[in-house]
Amino acid sequence: MRKMTNELTEFVLVSVALLGIGIYGLAVKRNFIRMLFAIEIVINAANLNMVAFGRFLPHSGGQTLALFSIAIAAAEVAVGLSLIIVAYRMYHNIDIADFRSLKG
Amino acid sequence: MADAAFLALSVITIGSAIAALELRSLIYGSIALMGTLGGIAGFFLLLDSPFVAMFQLAVYVGSIAVLILFTVMLVKRELIFKKVEDKRRKFVGIALMLVLMVSLGAVILESGIKEITTDEPAVDFREIGEDFLTYYWPALILMGLILSGAVTAALVLARRVDEENDQRVN
Numbered sequence: 001m002r003k004m005t006n007e008l009t010e011f012v013l014v015s016v017a018l019l020g021i022g023i024y025g026l027a028v029k030r031n032f033i034r035m036l037f038a039i040e041i042v043i044n045a046a047n048l049n050m051v052a053f054g055r056f057l058p059h060s061g062g063q064t065l066a067l068f069s070i071a072i073a074a075a076e077v078a079v080g081l082s083l084i085i086v087a088y089r090m091y092h093n094i095d096i097a098d099f100r101s102l103k104g
Numbered sequence: 105m106a107d108a109a110f111l112a113l114s115v116i117t118i119g120s121a122i123a124a125l126e127l128r129s130l131i132y133g134s135i136a137l138m139g140t141l142g143g144i145a146g147f148f149l150l151l152d153s154p155f156v157a158m159f160q161l162a163v164y165v166g167s168i169a170v171l172i173l174f175t176v177m178l179v180k181r182e183l184i185f186k187k188v189e190d191k192r193r194k195f196v197g198i199a200l201m202l203v204l205m206v207s208l209g210a211v212i213l214e215s216g217i218k219e220i221t222t223d224e225p226a227v228d229f230r231e232i233g234e235d236f237l238t239y240y241w242p243a244l245i246l247m248g249l250i251l252s253g254a255v256t257a258a259l260v261l262a263r264r265v266d267e268e269n270d271q272r273v274n
Contacts, residue, residue: 005106006106007221009217024201030188034130041121047144055152056221058227068240071163075251075255081258
């Protein structure tokens with residue numbers, strides 16, 4: 001097996017950059033689908049962190065947890081997209097500002 | 105020191121993440137998101153985790169990105185290209201992002217993780233399989249139940265009630 005040429009810090013910094021971009025998307029965007037993109041980016045940043053720490057410890061827990069996380073994210077996207085379809089059918093729009101009447 | 109593959113992957117991943125959020129068309133945005141997800145799979149390969157990388161490609165790039173593309177295509181044409189943004193909110197968002205990146209980056213650089221290096225071989229994927237079937241089996245079953253529940257919920261939510269049929273029945 002080859003020696004790791006990259007440091008753990010570099011992977012964690014890329015993950016921080018992705019987290020920042022995801023938080024920016026969640027804070028600024030009003031389009032439902034784009035907010036889902038931002039959530040996906042944040043989840044991927046977390047997965048990258050887990051696998052990176054798992055490699056450098058080294059421990060199999062990081063990869064196992066990342067696999068669980070990917071599977072749960074798939075379920076989350078399926079439900080999110082069906083919510084988008086329902087909301088679009090009701091309001092004919094995907095702007096979250098229009099969905100205010102959904103709150104109880 | 106970072107090698108060329110790492111730098112290229114970083115540029116692709118972060119660049120396409122920004123493009124996914126900022127491109128005017130949602131269709132190009134979702135294709136850019138595929139770039140981000142593929143870039144993360146590349147990072148997994150660099151981290152000697154080919155099994156997770158293949159899983160990432162199959163689940164994210166193969167299914168989730170295609171699902172998002174199909175949903176985007178169901179939306180009206182004007183909405184795909186419409187971009188409503190508040191200028192002030194955008195500046196606040198960028199400030200928030202920079203504060204977050206700088207503060208977290210400073211914490212990481214000051215922490216001791218710089219000293220963590222490894223010469224040990226990577227975890228073998230057989231070990232992950234063993235973990236799944238021994239230590240994590242309750243979680244695996246629970247995850248299967250959650251997945252089937254979520255997919256059923258998604259189908260029920262997105263089901264279209266045929267109004268004409270309902271009237272005929274009533």
